[in-house]
Structures are given as structure tokens and as C-alpha cells.
Amino acid sequence: MNSSATLVQNTIETIEWTPNGVVMIDQRRLPRETAFVTCRTYVDVADAIRNMTIRGAPAIGVAAAMGVALGALKSEDLDSEMPLICETLAGTRPTAVNLFWAIERMRQLYSSIRQLNLSEIRARLIKEAQKIRDEDIAINEAIGRYGAPLVPDGRTVLTHCNAGALATAGFGTALGVIRAAVQLGKKIDVFADETRPFLQGARLTAWELQRDGIETTLITDNMAGHFLKSGRIGCVVVGADRIAANGDVANKIGTYGLAVLAKENSVPFYVAAPTSTLDLTLASGDQIPIEERAAHEVTHVQGVHFAPEGIHVANPAFDVTPNRYVSAIVTEHGVARAPYTDSLRELRERG
Numbered sequence: 001m002n003s004s005a006t007l008v009q010n011t012i013e014t015i016e017w018t019p020n021g022v023v024m025i026d027q028r029r030l031p032r033e034t035a036f037v038t039c040r041t042y043v044d045v046a047d048a049i050r051n052m053t054i055r056g057a058p059a060i061g062v063a064a065a066m067g068v069a070l071g072a073l074k075s076e077d078l079d080s081e082m083p084l085i086c087e088t089l090a091g092t093r094p095t096a097v098n099l100f101w102a103i104e105r106m107r108q109l110y111s112s113i114r115q116l117n118l119s120e121i122r123a124r125l126i127k128e129a130q131k132i133r134d135e136d137i138a139i140n141e142a143i144g145r146y147g148a149p150l151v152p153d154g155r156t157v158l159t160h161c162n163a164g165a166l167a168t169a170g171f172g173t174a175l176g177v178i179r180a181a182v183q184l185g186k187k188i189d190v191f192a193d194e195t196r197p198f199l200q201g202a203r204l205t206a207w208e209l210q211r212d213g214i215e216t217t218l219i220t221d222n223m224a225g226h227f228l229k230s231g232r233i234g235c236v237v238v239g240a241d242r243i244a245a246n247g248d249v250a251n252k253i254g255t256y257g258l259a260v261l262a263k264e265n266s267v268p269f270y271v272a273a274p275t276s277t278l279d280l281t282l283a284s285g286d287q288i289p290i291e292e293r294a295a296h297e298v299t300h301v302q303g304v305h306f307a308p309e310g311i312h313v314a315n316p317a318f319d320v321t322p323n324r325y326v327s328a329i330v331t332e333h334g335v336a337r338a339p340y341t342d343s344l345r346e347l348r349e350r351g
């Protein structure tokens with residue numbers, strides 16, 4: 001096995017606030033082309049979240065915060081329009097709690113500064129959205145610092161979906177752990193699940209890691225069990241969209257199967273996520289809403305229709321991994337282990 005000696009981290013600008021609007025890399029078109037979309041209104045941002053121009057739990061949180069700021073910029077009567085702005089952005093995707101966390105943070109700030117004049121309110125909301133973005137990068141670097149020691153040297157790391165720079169404001173959560181392990185000098189390589197149906201692994205994770213010079217092997221989802229059994233995989237690291245108080249983890253569909261296979265083969269299964277992904281109001285993962293996406297994502301691959309016309313299709317975008325399969329949850333405040341009800345609460349209080 002061979003690994004990149006030095007990590008060249010090619011900065012990816014996932015999302016940025018600019019004088020023209022919110023600019024995001026169009027993740028639907030990667031890796032074929034690097035194109036950018038400019039959102040000029042909060043409705044544009046809501047559309048971009050819904051249609052997966054931007055995706056990944058922390059990234060859609062940042063997008064929603066910038067969407068609220070854009071809404072404020074265009075509104076002359078925020079008191080009456082703020083509820084609709086927040087509802088529109090919150091109505092885009094139901095599973096990742098970071099979306100609701102970011103909207104709530106913006107809404108609370110607005111409530112505390114409503115008495116100021118409109119231009120001051122707008123400036124404060126824009127600043128807060130940019131702060132959420134900048135904080136996210138720092139948080140991911142901290143997750144990397146806590147997670148890197150868990151990655152066994154000289155082994156292969158298996159990951160699912162894309163929990164990288166593209167899924168966040170930068171550096172990534174699961175890929176942040178991998179990047180930090182490489183920065184520590186660990187000789188690791190990565191197996192990336194392709195992640196049907198939307199192919200975040202094949203299109204985005206493979207692209208990101210290749211740009212960084214981290215040796216990466218792309219596998220189809222149904223190959224994961226074979227490689228976990230082979231003894232080659234040293235650990236699995238994935239991101240999360242929502243983590244319940246008991247440590248049950250909602251993440252990209254297919255994560256649950258991977259976790260069961262990891263446990264069966266005594267391979268540690270790590271989840272890397274910011275504390276904004278914790279939803280301690282939910283006792284267990286059974287209460288996490290699972291997004292159902294359009295049938296064409298299953299019947300088509302990159303625009304090519306390969307299934308019989310009229311076939312029934314199911315397309316849950318996420319599944320819930322019970323806490324007993326999770327070896328540890330890595331956050332920006334430290335590493336939580338079972339029993340998660342205690343360890344996650346402690347980490348949240350530390351924040």
C-alpha cells in the first residue's frame with residue numbers, strides 16, 4: 001500500500017457570500033465540470049438546497065443562513081417577511097438538523113436586534129451568516145484533530161457518501177479526519193463507496209481526494225462487505241445528518257448496512273460530525289424524519305433511463321444506524337463513546 005507523502009489541500013470554495021449574491025459550486029455537475037451558481041434571493045437558495053446544487057448537512061446549514069441574510073437584504077419589512085423566509089428555507093430538506101440549527105441561530109439573532117434600523121439589521125445578519133461559514137471550517141479542523149489519532153496507520157479507510165469540503169464550508173468532517181490523519185504522516189489510503197443513487201462518493205469524494213493526492217479506490221456500494229471481510233479496511237469513517245440523544249445516527253442511505261458489516265468484521269465504525277448535528281431533543285433515531293427523494297434518481301443514472309417504465313421505486317435518502325454499531329462519534333469538542341446519552345450531553349455542554 002502506498003499513500004500520499006504530503007497532503008496538497010486544494011481549496012474548494014463550496015459556498016461564499018459575495019456582493020453579487022451567494023455563490024456555490026454546482027455539485028450536480030462535478031466532476032465533469034466546475035461550474036458555479038449565484039443565488040440572488042432566498043428562494044434561489046432554497047431551490048439550490050432542494051435540487052442538490054449544494055448538499056451535505058453542514059453546507060446546507062451555511063446555505064440556509066446565507067439565504068436568511070439574502071432575504072433580509074431584499075426585504076423592506078422584515079418583521080412580516082422573516083417567518084416566510086425561515087419557513088421556505090426550512091421546508092427544503094427534512095433530515096439534516098444543521099439546516100434548522102442555522103435558521104434558528106439567524107432567527108434568534110434577528111429577534112435580538114429587531115429594534116435596530118434596517119441597514120444595521122441586514123449588516124448584522126450577513127456578518128452572522130459569514131461567521132457560521134468560517135466557524136464551520138474551524139470546527140472541521142478540530143474534528144480532524146480529534147479524529148486523526150483513531151485512524152490506524154498503514155491501513156485503508158472506508159467512507160460513504162461525501163462528508164468532505166463540498167459537504168461543509170471546507171475541510172470536511174469524515175474527510176477532515178482522513179485529511180488530518182494524512183497531515184499527521186499516517187500512511188493511509190481510502191476506499192470510497194460510490195453511494196447510489198446520487199453518486200456522491202463516485203463523483204464528489206473521489207474528486208476531492210484525488211485533488212488532494214490521497215490515494216483513493218472507488219468501489220460500488222455492494223463491494224463494501226467483501227472488503228470489510230478481507231481484513232484490508234482498518235476503519236470506517238462517515239459523516240452524519242442528525243444524531244439523536246442516544247447516539248443513533250442518520251446518514252446517507254447505505255450507512256446502516258455498512259455499520260452492521262463493520263461490526264460483523266470487527267472493524268471500528270466512526271462518525272465525524274459537528275455538535276450542530278446533534279439533536280438532543282430526540283431520544284432515539286426512530287424519531288428522525290427520513291427524506292424521500294424523486295424516483296428518477298433511482299431509475300436514471302446521469303440522465304440515462306435504465307429501468308422499466310412504470311416500475312415502483314423507493315428512494316429514502318438516509319437511514320438510521322443504531323448506536324450499538326457506532327464505535328465513537330468525533331466532534332469539535334472531543335470524542336464521544338457509549339453510553340452516548342451521557343457522553344453527547346457532556347460534549348454539548350462543553351461547547
Ligand code: MRU
Nearest residue numbers: 055056057161163167239240252
Ligand atoms: O443527500 P446529501 O448528499 O445531502 O447527504 C449527505 C450525507 O449524508 C453526508 O454524509 C452528511 O450530510 C454529512 S456531511 C459532512
